[in-house]
Each structure stands twice: as C-alpha cells, then as structure tokens.
Amino acid sequence: MSAGALIEEWRAYLANNRRRSPHTVRAYASAAERLVAAAGLADWAAVARTEAQHLRSHLAARRAEGLGNASAARELSALKAFIAFARQQSGDPDPAPPRLRGPRIKKGLPRPVTPDEAINLADGVDSLAADDWIGARDRAVLLLMYGSGLRIAEALSLTGRDAVLGDVLQVTGKGGKQRVVPILPVTRAAVADYVRLCAWPISANAPLFRGAKGGPLSPGMVQKAMAQARRALGLPDTATPHALRHSFATHLLSAGADLRSLQELLGHASLGSTQIYTRVDAASLLENYRKAHPRG
Structure with a gap:
C-alpha cells in the first residue's frame, strides 16, 4: 500500500x-x-x-x-x-493511541461586540459593497451569525431550500450534528432582501449565498467585507465574523439564558465549551462595576 x-x-x-x-x-x-x-x-x-x-x-x-x-x-x-x-x-489487540500529553493551552476570552456594533457592522457591509445584491448578501450572512449564533461555515452551507425563513431554522453543524436555532424578524427580512436582489437564480440544491461570479460564497469574502466595515467604523481587529457568534452567546447569557440552552443553540458537543461565556459575562460585569463604583 x-x-x-x-x-x-x-x-x-x-x-x-x-x-x-x-x-x-x-x-x-x-x-x-x-x-x-x-x-x-x-x-x-x-x-x-x-x-x-x-x-x-x-x-x-x-x-x-x-x-x-x-x-x-x-x-x-x-x-x-x-x-x-x-x-x-492492522488487527492490534490494543488499538489505544500512544499516551502523550499535549501542550497546555491558555483559553482566551472571546471578545464580543455590542448589539449596536453588531447592527452597525451588518449595515456597514451593506453600504460599502460595490453592488446592492452583494451588500444585501453580506448583511444577511452577518445577521445570521449574530441573530442565530451560526458559525460562518453553517451560514454558508444553507441552500436555496432555506431561502424563505420561518421563526426557526434547522442547521447542520460540526460532526453532522443538527440543531434548531431561532430566526429574528430582522434576519428573515435581510435574507428576503438578498434573495430578491441576488444576481443569480436561487435553486433548491444550490448554495443560497453566491459569490460575485455565481459560485458558492467563500468565508474569505465575508471576512474581507467585515474587515472593511470594521475599519470604517473604527472597531478593533477582534471584531471578526466569529465575534458575532460570541456576541450572540454573551448577550443571551446576560439576558438570563441557562448554559444548557445556550449549549444547544451553539451546537457545542460539551458544556465545557459553553462555560467560557460565563467568564466573558463576569468580565463584563466587573468592568461595569469598576466604571460605576465610586471607589472603582
């Protein structure tokens, strides 16, 4: 072999x-x-x-x-x-892998954007785009990430069958795991605007979000559009497309969502992956306390 x-x-x-x-x-x-x-x-x-x-x-x-x-x-x-x-x-009676511990990794805190910044970024990619349909496309993708907590790959994996959105959407995440996420009215309207303006025909089996030449939209193009909007708005480099998913999680947790529900909405395989957002929220609370407290 x-x-x-x-x-x-x-x-x-x-x-x-x-x-x-x-x-x-x-x-x-x-x-x-x-x-x-x-x-x-x-x-x-x-x-x-x-x-x-x-x-x-x-x-x-x-x-x-x-x-x-x-x-x-x-x-x-x-x-x-x-x-x-x-x-x-090879028929080994002990198929266990070698025992070797990997390097210790310090988990950094995700850096979410504020709700206003998220909406401004979505509007920014729209206004800065060369064509109306491309601006509507990028806005719809970002709102799916912020409003529904989708990964960028999950948003770009949607097909024409998903063009008409309801109150919820079933998505397929890592490992083929499926979950149901909520769809906000603003997101539903953004996707409808994109479908109406799209320069390419929307068919059931083809990717919903298309590139300028009609092929599948690549993550790099979304990242590029958001970087342009981020610079125009004076936001830090940490305001990436994935930061919108972090923001979705952090804002829900701040509003009282429990970790198990958040785990399901994010599609995390383990609760440990979701628990990092408790640290994000605690950091936010501490920062607000320091700003507001007279002895802060």
Whole structure:
C-alpha cells in the first residue's frame, strides 16, 4: 500500500464513517500526511508501531517550524486518532493511541461586540459593497451569525431550500450534528432582501449565498467585507465574523439564558465549551462595576 492510499483511506473513514466536517477531514488528513512523509510510513502496520517518543520527536520538529501551542495540540489529537485507526486496521489487540500529553493551552476570552456594533457592522457591509445584491448578501450572512449564533461555515452551507425563513431554522453543524436555532424578524427580512436582489437564480440544491461570479460564497469574502466595515467604523481587529457568534452567546447569557440552552443553540458537543461565556459575562460585569463604583 502506498502512502497516498493510506491517507485516502483515512480521509474516507473520517468523512463517511465518523461524519467529520470537511474542515476536520482536511486538517486530520494533512496532519497524517506530514507524519507519514516524515517517518517514511507505507502501510498500516508501520503506522501502528508509532509510539509516544516518535510523536514527541515529530511534534518537536513541527514546533521548530513555528507551530503554536493550540495548533500543536490539535495536531497531536489528529495523529493519535490516525494511529488508533491504524492499529485497528492492522488487527492490534490494543488499538489505544500512544499516551502523550499535549501542550497546555491558555483559553482566551472571546471578545464580543455590542448589539449596536453588531447592527452597525451588518449595515456597514451593506453600504460599502460595490453592488446592492452583494451588500444585501453580506448583511444577511452577518445577521445570521449574530441573530442565530451560526458559525460562518453553517451560514454558508444553507441552500436555496432555506431561502424563505420561518421563526426557526434547522442547521447542520460540526460532526453532522443538527440543531434548531431561532430566526429574528430582522434576519428573515435581510435574507428576503438578498434573495430578491441576488444576481443569480436561487435553486433548491444550490448554495443560497453566491459569490460575485455565481459560485458558492467563500468565508474569505465575508471576512474581507467585515474587515472593511470594521475599519470604517473604527472597531478593533477582534471584531471578526466569529465575534458575532460570541456576541450572540454573551448577550443571551446576560439576558438570563441557562448554559444548557445556550449549549444547544451553539451546537457545542460539551458544556465545557459553553462555560467560557460565563467568564466573558463576569468580565463584563466587573468592568461595569469598576466604571460605576465610586471607589472603582
């Protein structure tokens, strides 16, 4: 078996058996490809013999290339999964991956934008766009992220079947997990405006949001439009499309939403991923206290 065949089989397993997202499949396949190339591995038995010290050396080389802590931790996770799969494929009675602890990662606080800033950004991408339909498109995407907590990939995965929105929308998130999110009237109206103005026909099986030449809209184009609006409004570099999803979560928590409900709305696999927003809200409360208290 060739190294390329190993990677293709691994990619197919992730996509078809584990139903991982395309982004995860690409990242895990790339990590495996680097290990296979560096160690000269050509079959599943060879991959299965990879031990903790081999992984440690490989990751040390990657760190020397400038890989940060968070990226190194993700790569280690991908390689452990790859080796566990190899051990299954080779009939190893102990398919567990090598025991190796990843680098400690300090979790930073998400930096949400205020409700006014979120609306101003959505209006800004609209007013700064070269064409009316492109401005309406970008505004609709940003409002889906802010108003419904969608990831940018989830918003761009919508098809023509979603063109007429109701009060709720079913979306497919990471790992193929489905959830139902609320749709605000302003978001529903924004999507309807885009559909009315779109320069390309909206068909049921095609992407709802289209690029200037009619193909699927890329995340990079949304990020570029928001960066332009962010500069025009004098907002910091942290005001990214993903910050709108953070804002959705933080504002709901401030309004009294419980963590379990927030977990469902965000599509987090574990409550731990959602709990970071309690730190965001606490930080906001402390900042307001310091500004308001006479001894602050």
